[in-house]
Amino acid sequence: SAVISQKPSRDICQRGTSLTIQCQVDSQVTMMFWYRQQPGQSLTLIATANQGSEATYESGFVIDKFPISRPNLTFSTLTVSNMSPEDSSIYLCSVRTALGSPLHFGNGTRLTVT
Amino acid sequence: AQSVTQPDIHITVSEGASLELRCNYSYGATPYLFWYVQSPGQGLQLLLKYFSGDTLVQGIKGFEAEFKRSQSSFNLRKPSVHWSDAAEYFCAVEITGGGNKLTFGTGTQLKVEL
Numbered sequence: 001s002a003v004i005s006q007k008p009s010r011d012i013c014q015r016g017t018s019l020t021i022q023c024q025v026d027s028q029v030t031m032m033f034w035y036r037q038q039p040g041q042s043l044t045l046i047a048t049a050n051q052g053s054e055a056t057y058e059s060g061f062v063i064d065k066f067p068i069s070r071p072n073l074t075f076s077t078l079t080v081s082n083m084s085p086e087d088s089s090i091y092l093c094s095v096r097t098a099l100g101s102p103l104h105f106g107n108g109t110r111l112t113v114t
Numbered sequence: 115a116q117s118v119t120q121p122d123i124h125i126t127v128s129e130g131a132s133l134e135l136r137c138n139y140s141y142g143a144t145p146y147l148f149w150y151v152q153s154p155g156q157g158l159q160l161l162l163k164y165f166s167g168d169t170l171v172q173g174i175k176g177f178e179a180e181f182k183r184s185q186s187s188f189n190l191r192k193p194s195v196h197w198s199d200a201a202e203y204f205c206a207v208e209i210t211g212g213g214n215k216l217t218f219g220t221g222t223q224l225k226v227e228l
Contacts, residue, residue, distance in 0.1 A: 001160075004157075006157075031214055033215070041220070042204065042218045042219060042220045042221050043158075043204070043216075043218045044218075045215055045216070048214075048215070058215075092157055092158070094158075096214060099214070102148060102160050102163050103148070103160070103206075103216055104160065105150075105157040105158040105159075106157050107155075107156055107157040108156075108157045110155075
């Protein structure tokens with residue numbers, strides 16, 4: 001399975017600022033996704049990161065708040081913009097190495113907004 | 115809309131005892147089914163998956179799960195729990211042809227008493 005590295009692993013940010021989270025995979029993958037896990041909650045899909053084009057966002061998530069880039073098949077970034085305390089969550093990058101393969105996750109970025 | 119239900123939010127078992135974590139899904143067709151485990155401060159690790167075929171699936175760390183179509187269930191089992199199994203367990207489903215997106219249950223927190 002792919003090895004997924006996420007940076008930073010955790011951060012404490014001030015309200016109104018933005019944070020960019022990086023996801024690096026050690027091999028080319030067909031699909032990359034970003035999930036959010038709010039405290040004590042399950043995982044919610046934010047968007048599918050599409051290589052070379054705009055991400056596909058799920059209901060309730062918008063590009064202005066969560067801009068995503070995916071310049072190639074091994075790297076993606078998620079930015080959490082204009083943060084508020086409600087954005088305090090774990091953000092997880094996940095990948096599929098091929099169609100029909102299981103989803104694999106990075107260790108996540110634990111974000112606290114004060 | 116598809117949904118995944120994990121009825122037990124918390125479960126406590128004694129080390130060496132058997133374990134069963136319940137998962138039910140609501141969807142017309144048979145989806146792909148997964149169990150993930152999340153240890154504190156970690157990302158999600160895939161325990162096992164069901165795509166088709168034999169309804170009893172073996173996974174890592176001695177876990178197994180059984181798909182029962184008639185009950186729309188995919189319960190996770192382990193004959194003898196170890197203290198290191200204490201973690202949060204998530205059931206997830208993927209609609210075939212549904213854009214490769216997973217829907218997660220709310221999770222079951224497992225505590226193991228020594």
